[in-house]
Amino acid sequence: MKTNSPVTSEQVRAGYAQHVVPSYKRSATAPVLVRGKGTRVWDADGKEYLDFGSGIAVNCLGHAHPRLAEVMKKQGEQLVHVSNLFLHPNQAELAGELVKRTGPGKVFFCNSGAEANEAMVKAARKAGAAEGRYEIITTLNSFHGRTLGMIAASGQERLREGFGPAMPGFVYVPYNDLAAVEKAIGPKTAAVMIEGIQGEGGVIPATPEYLLGLRRLTQEKGISLLMDAVQCGHYRTGRFQSYEWILESSGKKGDFLPDAISMAKSLGGGFPIGAVWFGIRLSDVLSPGTHATTYGGTALACAVALEILKIIEEEKLAENIAARGEELKKGLAQLSGKGWVGEVRGFGGMVGVTVRGKTHAEVAEALAQVGLLVVPAGSDVLRFLAPYSVSMNEVQEALQKVESTL
Numbered sequence: 001m002k003t004n005s006p007v008t009s010e011q012v013r014a015g016y017a018q019h020v021v022p023s024y025k026r027s028a029t030a031p032v033l034v035r036g037k038g039t040r041v042w043d044a045d046g047k048e049y050l051d052f053g054s055g056i057a058v059n060c061l062g063h064a065h066p067r068l069a070e071v072m073k074k075q076g077e078q079l080v081h082v083s084n085l086f087l088h089p090n091q092a093e094l095a096g097e098l099v100k101r102t103g104p105g106k107v108f109f110c111n112s113g114a115e116a117n118e119a120m121v122k123a124a125r126k127a128g129a130a131e132g133r134y135e136i137i138t139t140l141n142s143f144h145g146r147t148l149g150m151i152a153a154s155g156q157e158r159l160r161e162g163f164g165p166a167m168p169g170f171v172y173v174p175y176n177d178l179a180a181v182e183k184a185i186g187p188k189t190a191a192v193m194i195e196g197i198q199g200e201g202g203v204i205p206a207t208p209e210y211l212l213g214l215r216r217l218t219q220e221k222g223i224s225l226l227m228d229a230v231q232c233g234h235y236r237t238g239r240f241q242s243y244e245w246i247l248e249s250s251g252k253k254g255d256f257l258p259d260a261i262s263m264a265k266s267l268g269g270g271f272p273i274g275a276v277w278f279g280i281r282l283s284d285v286l287s288p289g290t291h292a293t294t295y296g297g298t299a300l301a302c303a304v305a306l307e308i309l310k311i312i313e314e315e316k317l318a319e320n321i322a323a324r325g326e327e328l329k330k331g332l333a334q335l336s337g338k339g340w341v342g343e344v345r346g347f348g349g350m351v352g353v354t355v356r357g358k359t360h361a362e363v364a365e366a367l368a369q370v371g372l373l374v375v376p377a378g379s380d381v382l383r384f385l386a387p388y389s390v391s392m393n394e395v396q397e398a399l400q401k402v403e404s405t406l
C-alpha cells in the first residue's frame, strides 16, 4: 500500500527529539507509522508491519475499520459532545450493553484506564468511609496507570521513584497468594484490587482458586473486590472478562462477580474512552457532585464503543481471537527452547513469551526489523496482542517472522 507520507522518518524523529517530552523509551529505529489497515501498518518509508501490539491492547478491530470510520463521521456530523449535566442516547445505550454483559449494576464513564481505576478506588474508599476504611490492597508487579493515585496503587516501586511522597492508603501483597491477602486485611481495608491477568507485569493470569478465594474473603470481610480489566478485559481473552475464561477453562465456572470492573483500551478500539462497571454494592456510591470528568462518555466515544460491540458480535470476533490465540500459543510453544523463545503463557489474544539470552527490547527491535510489532512487558516478556479480527494466515505469518529471528 502506498503511504503518501509528506514527511520522511528522519524529519519526524527530529521533530520528536526537539519538541516531544522524552517520557517514552523508544529505540532509535522505532518505526514512524503513517497508515494502517486491519492487522497491518505501514511506516513513512513504505515498509509493512504485522501489528501484534494493537497499540498496547487497544486496536481490537485492527486499523482503519470501515464501520468505525463511518460511525465517527456520522456521529461527528450529528453530535460530538454535550456536558454530562445533560443526557444523550448513546451513553444510556452503552451503559446498558456493558451491564448486560457483566451483571446488575451501573456504569461511570471517563477517558482512560488510569481514570477508570481512580473512579473505582474513590468509590471503594467512599463506601468504606463511615467505618474508617480507606486502604486498598493491591498486588506486587501490578500496573494500574500513571496518575499519582495509580502509581501509588501499582505494586512497582520504580513507577513512584522521583514522584514522592506517594499517596498513602495502598498495601501490596504477592499476586496469586490468597493467604497474603487474608493476612493484610485489617480494620482499615476498603477493598482488594487486582488485574485478572497482569499485563504490564508480564502476562501472568490469576488462578481460578485465587479469584474464587478473593471473592469469598472480601464478601466475608464486607469489603469490595475491584478488577482492573483495562488490558485483559473487553474480549481480549475471547471472553468479555478474563475471569470468565480463567474460571471456565479450569472447569470452575461459577457465580463469580466482582464489585467493580474498570475498562478502557479495547472499549474504544483506539478512540479514547474509559468506564467502570459498578455492581450493586457500589453502583450508587458516587452520588451527585462526588466525581466527574468533562469528557466522560461523549456521544462520539459511546457511538464508537457501541459499534465495536456490534461488530464483535456480528463477526464472531470473540470466538475468532480465542481460536487464533490458541494457534499462536501452540506455534510459539513449538518454538519454546529455541533461540530467544522461553515460556509461553496467556489466554486468547493476550499471549506472553519470556525472552532468553537477550533483552526483550532487543528482540522486539529484531522482530520489528522483520516486520512484526509486539510489546515488551515486565523484565523479560514480549506480549503478542493481535486484533480480534486477526486471520489464521496472519498468525502463521507472525510465527514465520518469529522463527526468522531465532
Ligand SMILES: Cc1ncc(COP(=O)(O)O)c(C=O)c1O
Pocket (backbone or CB within 6 Å): 056, 112, 113, 114, 115, 117, 143, 144, 145, 146, 195, 199, 200, 228, 229, 230, 231, 232, 264, 265
Ligand atoms: C491493567 C492496566 N490498568 C491501567 C492502565 C492505564 O491505562 P491508561 O494508559 O489508559 O491510563 C493500563 C495501561 O497499560 C493497564 O494495562
